[in-house]
Amino acid sequence: MKNYKKGLLTLMVLSAMSLMAAEDKTIYVNTFDDIDDQGSSKCSLRMALKAAELNRSYGGCGAGNIAASAIDYIQLESGTYKLNSELTPASSISLMGKIPQDYSKIDVITNDYPAKTALISIIDGQGKSRLINTSNSKASITVSNVQLQNGKSDSRGGALYLGAATTLTGVSILNSTANQGAAVYLEGNNSSLTLTSGIYQGNKTFKKNPNDVDNIGDVLAMSCLDNLAYNKRTLTFTNNSFINNGSTDSKSTLEFCGEPSTTLTANTIAQNTVNSNDGSIIKFTGDSRVNTDVNKLSTASTLQMVSNTIVENNAFSTFLYDKIGIKVLSFNVLAFNSNRSCRYLLGEAKDQKDTGIGLAYNAISWAAGSQSQCDVASEVFPEQDTNTNTNTNTNTNIDMSNTTLSSVLSSLQTPSEYTSFLPLYFPKDNKLDTDLVDVETDGCSTQDQRGINRITDGTLILNPTGRNTCDIGSTEVMRLTAGDINGVVNSSLVTLLDSYQSELDFFKGLVADSNTNPDFLPYYNKRIKEYEDLITYTKANAKYRAVYVDPFKFSLPDEVVLSDGGRQIQHLTTDTYAVSVKPLGVGMITGSGDTAKLDARPDENLRCEWKSDLKRIMVYRLDDGITQAGEYNFCEYTLTLKNADGSLNTDKQSSGLMQVNFVNIAPIAKADEYTIQYGTDQKINVNLLSNDSDDGDGPVSELTTKPNKPAFYHDSNGIELPIRTTTVPSGITITPERSGPCPYPDQKETCYGGNLSIQVKNNFNVFDYKFSYLVYDADGTKSEETTVTLKNTAATTNNQSSSGGGSLGIFTVLGLVGLVLYRRRH
Known part of the structure; x- marks a missing residue:
């Protein structure tokens, strides 16, 4: 029986290993050559698409995921894939570039391994052809971590000509050309598009012949109607940079039509160029260049722009709109462009009614005749004094009419580790009313363009005016803020230490595994050191019913301004900040919002301490008192930035409130x-x-x-x-x-x-x-x-005897019964 069990275990392990291998359905591209040869042992990108379509191996490519309607995953390596003709996916695929990261370095934004790098997987059309075409197959595709460049089409879609839902994450489209939609053209109905954290730069539309239709959409264009019905599509653009696209011959950069539901969040749209007589950077109107009797845009269309920086564009209109559709703009910098930043299609907007546009907390120029004026109807600013151009309390927008870009924004930053490898602008904090920093409200994007959480909804009881609020534009000024820490309750010390040990064992196992990618070892070893220290110093500092809190998890770091206007985050670590803590007593918070205040009485048994070896704030009591209903134990903690010499910079200091409950932990009964x-x-x-x-x-x-x-x-x-x-x-x-x-x-x-x-x-x-x-x-x-x-003991003896030995087991008895029956029959 023991030998059987061992054999069964071996079989189970081998079966599991086989299943694990079988579950990896990824098709791995292993050559940069653009070949299509079923007899080859190589797997090119073109052949990988064929294998995905056929649901079987093709050349050196595996079969992929052969389940009906399943997505096939195609993995690229770092390097450049040069195409001789366009790729035409005929089935749903996820095309994955090698993740741009370096596990040997700590990321300057996340302060953790791995460090983000520039894109390292490239698909190059060499100026010969479009890159990807799904207009006929209607195949949905997802592309991540790939740079698409040098696509070319004489008609539509220089890089991508899309006929179905498409998601691009961490994808850049560079230097592609077409008559319409130099980077992307959307064909047909429901061809939704999601763009996240990409760069769209150097793309241009052109006319091959003078009689060609207008060249529109240096970055994006789309079909408007299908069988006289508006094409419906959802368009979501988040954390992208649309930079330096177009030329003086272009008619638009982003051209919307049909019935789009469009959301632009935390993007930078800057330094693009279109025709100065009639060109638009963002065109959201119903006019038709082909048939003036048919609107290109449905009245059900929507455009929401939140926390975008739209500046330094050269155009007749940066944002062109009319009465068709709903347009809601909030927390955008829409200024410092040539001609008008906002233009109403049919003339002056001042006396228009029901234009379908709303603006809140934008940085715009509204003075008539001002450089880069945002021309909107008077009804949009009902309390605006149009004679003196003064703002009132009900108009939340900030007037940029008499402000220069350099006074409120940095110059356009070159992509680097400090910008998450995106070209963008940083706001300047001059402590003036025209600043784009801390406009004393929330509602902006939850993350800035770099992916940093804005954290604008925290209430600071000890310093209400120090609360971080929204900045206008795609990036957020990081300002040291010690956030209030609410609802902290002591938990089981045994469970806490067990969880640390489990994590420690996990990472030690990865380091010990010879199959572990060595690139990951710095990260794994860092985690091992963290959990070893947590176990050692939690035990050394253990108190009765204590809470152990990392204050850095609830706070925002400070930034320093670099010589070029960029910013470097001063990460929340013990090397960069000093932490001090003091008890405030026991009581409650009265009031709410800005009127909230602390009402607490001193308590000699309450202790609040910073443990530098543990890197945690510890809160505990010298007695075994349980927190009574409606009350809390309160501590104040303070973060102070350290100077280069280790001294404290008291000008960079912030305090937060800790609110702690002490409860009794259940005892442990073991089997x-x-x-x-x-x-x-x-x-x-x-x-x-x-x-x-x-x-x-x-x-x-x-x-x-x-x-x-x-x-x-x-x-x-x-x-x-x-x-x-x-x-x-x-x-x-x-x-x-x-x-x-x-x-x-x-x-x-x-x-x-x-x-x-x-x-x-x-x-x-x-x-x-x-x-x-x-x-x-x-x-x-x-x-x-x-x-x-x-x-x-009978059960124990029976178990032992059943495996062989000195007594009759069940298989022996059955054998004897069989022998008796055999002899009776013969």
Whole structure:
């Protein structure tokens, strides 16, 4: 039997390994050559698409995911794939470039491994052809971490000509050309498009012949109608940079038509060029260049622009609109462009009604005749004094009419590690009313263009005016803010240490595994050091019912301005910031919002401390008091930036409030196992508490008021009665050393103390016995139920004999029965 089990285990492991290998359906491209040869042992990108379409191996390409309608995953390596003709995916695919990261370096934005790098997988059309065409196959595609460049088409879609849902994440499209949609052209209905964290630069439309239709959409164009019905599509553009596209011959950069539902969030749209007489950077109007009787845009169309920086564009109109569709603009910098930043299609907008546009918290120029004016109807600014161009309280937009770009924004930053490898602008914090920083509200994008959380909804009780609020534009000024930490409750010390140990074992296993990619080892070793320190110093600093809080997780770091106007984050680490903590007492917060204030009384038993070795704030009490309903224990913590010489920069300092509850942690009852003799009425004496504890609360010896507090429940006479049996079979008799009522609210139940005498009427029952119990700690909190197993020696003997040995096992008996039957028949 033992040999069988070993063989079965080996089989299971081998089967699991086979399944794991079989589950990797990825098609790996292993050559940069643009070949299509079924007899080749190589797998080119073109052949990988063929294998995905056929659901079988093709040349050196695996079959991919052969399940019906499944997505095939195609993996590229770092390097350049030069195409001789366009790729035409005929099935749903996810095309993945090699992830641009370096595990040997820490990222300057996340302050963790790996560091982000520039894109390293490139598909190059060499100026010969379009790159990808799904207009006929209607195949949905996802592309990630790939640079697409030098695509060319004499008609539509220089890089991408799309006929179905497409998602581009971390994708750049560079230097592509076409008559319409130099980077992307959307064909047909429901051809949705999602663009995230990409660069779209150097793309241009052109006319091959003078009689060609107008060249529109240096970055994006689309079909408007299908069988006289508007093409519906969802367009979502987030954290992209649309830079230096177009020429003086172009008519538009982003051309919308049909019935789009469009959202632009935290993008930079800058330094693009179109025709100065009639060209638009963002065109969202219903006019038709082909048939003036048919609107190109449905009245059901929507455009929402949030937290974008749209500046330094050369155009007749940066944003061209009319009455068709809903346009909502908030937290955008839409200024510092040539001619008008906003233009109404049909003339001056001032006296127009129902233009369908709304603006809030934008940086715009609204003075009539001003450089880069955003021309909107008076109804959009109902309280605006159009004679003096002064702002009132109900107009939340900031006027840029008399402001220069250099006074509120940096120059356009070259892509680098500090910009998440995107060209973008940073706002300047001059402490002036025209600044784009902290406009005292929220509602902007949840992340800035670099992917940094803005955290604009935190309430600072100790310093309400220091609360971080929205900045206008695609990037956020990082300003040191110690956020309030609410709802902290002590948890089991045992569970906490177990979780650290589990993580430590996991990363140690990865380091020890010879199959681990060596590129990941710096990251894994960093994690090992972190969890080793957490275990060591949590044990060394353990207190009774303590909470252990990393204040950096609730705060925002500061930034320093570089010589070129860029910004470098001063990451929240103990090397960069000093942490100090002090107790404020016990009480409550009264009021809400800006009127909220702390009402707390001093408490000599409350301790709030910063542990530099643990890198945690510890909050605990010298007594064993539980927090009463409606009250909290309060501490104040302060972060102070360190100077290069280690001294403290008190001008860069912020304080936050910690709100802590102390609760009792349930005791721990562990399963027990004892042996009973088969065929007897044996009594055994056991101490169930020997394996149980109340360690979850932490060391009771650290209490000043009760250093000898017992672990388990004692009644009013001081008698220990913590054990309560919950499920006891009729064949088991339990006689306690002492008994009495359990603690409230279970006082109707009977609890035991001391050793228990357990007797089983065993007779000839060969099976094990089990019963359940729980324990109460000194505060009357009960544990989870656990099980006591009484191992029967008969069951043990039977298990051993069944594997071979000196007695007749079941297979031997069956063999003898078979032999007898055989002899009777013969």
